[in-house]
């Protein structure tokens with residue numbers, strides 16, 4: 004097809020998630036003319052659906068709070084956890100640039116952060132593990148600041164927001180969980196919900212942005228302020244080359260193809276391949292049909308384009324995907340949503356069992372490890388799934404998946420079959436199709452020790468990460484309580500993912516490498532198009548967005564000749 008138009012810029016950025024916008028804003032700040040080409044009609048990708056936490060050790064917010072560490076501590080931690088997948092050049096580049104990235108954005112752009120001073124790393128017993136301060140999140144944002152851009156911001160995920168309102172982990176979430184227990188929490192929630200309802204009436208969407216919504220909105224504001232051209236419904240189809248150098252791309256738009264000439268090059272940040280069925284089949288041998296939470300438009304385009312010019316997809320990672328247990332929710336309109344089980348598994352009074360009624364892991368592990376354990380424990384040929392089991396009182400207190408705590412009613416979810424219920428554990432097992440004797444035995448064994456706050460089978464509550472996920476007000480162990488009295492509830496969870504870990508091989512400057520390990524001139528990758536610097540491990544919350552933001556920043560800076 005003959006291109007209808009030719010465009011020119013310094014840097015083309017494919018995609019509009021965290022990796023892409025970080026690169027675009029950095030490059031534009033350093034004087035480059037930048038075009039962001041987004042294939043979808045809205046901007047933000049999976050990043051806009053995310054919790055928004057970024058793992059960025061040694062960030063300035065931690066330092067200002069007195070948490071000062073040199074690069075060797077997190078480096079040691081990652082060396083230990085990543086094992087054979089530890090790539091010192093890339094890990095060091097990440098750890099050196101992460102605090103610079105946070106400092107750059109908070110000083111020069113509209114991005115502001117809040118610290119995660121109490122959030123520990125996942126494997127608290129490993130050398131170098133952090134006990135708090137290594138994570139940051141974008142500060143809440145008023146969408147009015149976006150002007151017309153607000154209409155191009157991807158809306159939040161239905162399942163993780165409350166009527167379209169995003170709730171931030173920490174004091175905000177705690178208020179929602181304690182709304183019937185504390186007048187202060189009730190006042191906070193009343194204010195938030197009241198304003199949200201007004202926003203819905205006036206603007207047709209929530210305007211108090213938090214989490215990934217706040218991150219993307221702040222990046223979009225910053226990009227627009229710096230003159231970045233933000234194009235939607237513009238799909239990067241293939242890369243152009245001058246000799247060996249990547250010099251632009253062919254773009255697909257509703258009005259035809261466009262040839263784009265990029266003086267410096269192209270950043271691939273199209274969100275990995277969670278919806279590329281063929282590549283998933285090749286890369287996820289153990290489970291090619293897991294339920295991904297990523298946006299449908301993340302179809303592996305960046306990886307395919309990188310390969311076309313000699314880039315290599317690294318499949319040697321410990322895991323090809325960033326796992327998360329997921330339950331399927333049938334909404335009243337007939338659509339089926341996916342709910343990520345991030346929070347309630349760590350609370351006291353819940354266990355996860357397979358169809359034989361037996362537990363298979365410490366339920367308070369990170370989401371990635373829970374799914375990895377489910378994949379390992381499920382018998383060959385059987386459906387890979389587990390059931391989360393708790394009392395009704397637990398569900399009313401902490402929620403169970405999409406079934407929110409008091410005062411949100413649960414009856415519709417029981418009627419739809421999402422929640423299974425039983426007056427006794429045996430009745431619950433029958434309702435779920437779980438082995439009755441197996442589950443009765445498991446709950447009896449678990450409860451016997453749980454009354455003393457102990458879990459000899461799997462050691463719940465033995466790391467700072469698990470204890471933070473628990474309930475500090477519950478004693479003696481914030482992660483362990485008996486499952487009693489009835490009635491009881493269960494929800495079925497399956498393997499899911501936040502997205503993919505496997506991606507293009509890159510160096511410490513985010514440049515895509517060819518088969519000889521040499522950088523392909525003019526080609527960068529960021530976000531999940533780049534093989535995860537964590538080597539397929541999940542050492543801390545925020546290990547997708549922290550590196551996405553950091554390597555985007557590195558790519559933008561390098562493209563502008565500021566590396």
Ligand SMILES: Cc1cc2nc3c(=O)[nH]c(=O)nc-3n(C[C@H](O)[C@H](O)[C@H](O)COP(=O)(O)OP(=O)(O)OC[C@H]3O[C@@H](n4cnc5c(N)ncnc54)[C@H](O)[C@@H]3O)c2cc1C
Pocket residue numbers: 017018019020021022023040041042043046047048049050051052053054055056057058160163237238239240272273274275296297298300301302303304305343501502529530531532544545546547548549551
């Ligand atoms: C519910 C949920 C919570 C999460 N919470 C966290 C968290 O708190 N911390 C964390 O670190 N991670 C979290 N994650 C994971 C994280 O959100 C993703 O790993 C991350 O957003 C991926 O960013 P990205 O920049 O690679 O891609 P994306 O944000 O997915 O953006 C990619 C964009 O590229 C576009 N695109 C695709 N193909 C093309 C093409 N050919 N041309 C142009 N555009 C194209 C897509 O439409 C998309 O908009 C969460 C994920 C989910 C689903």
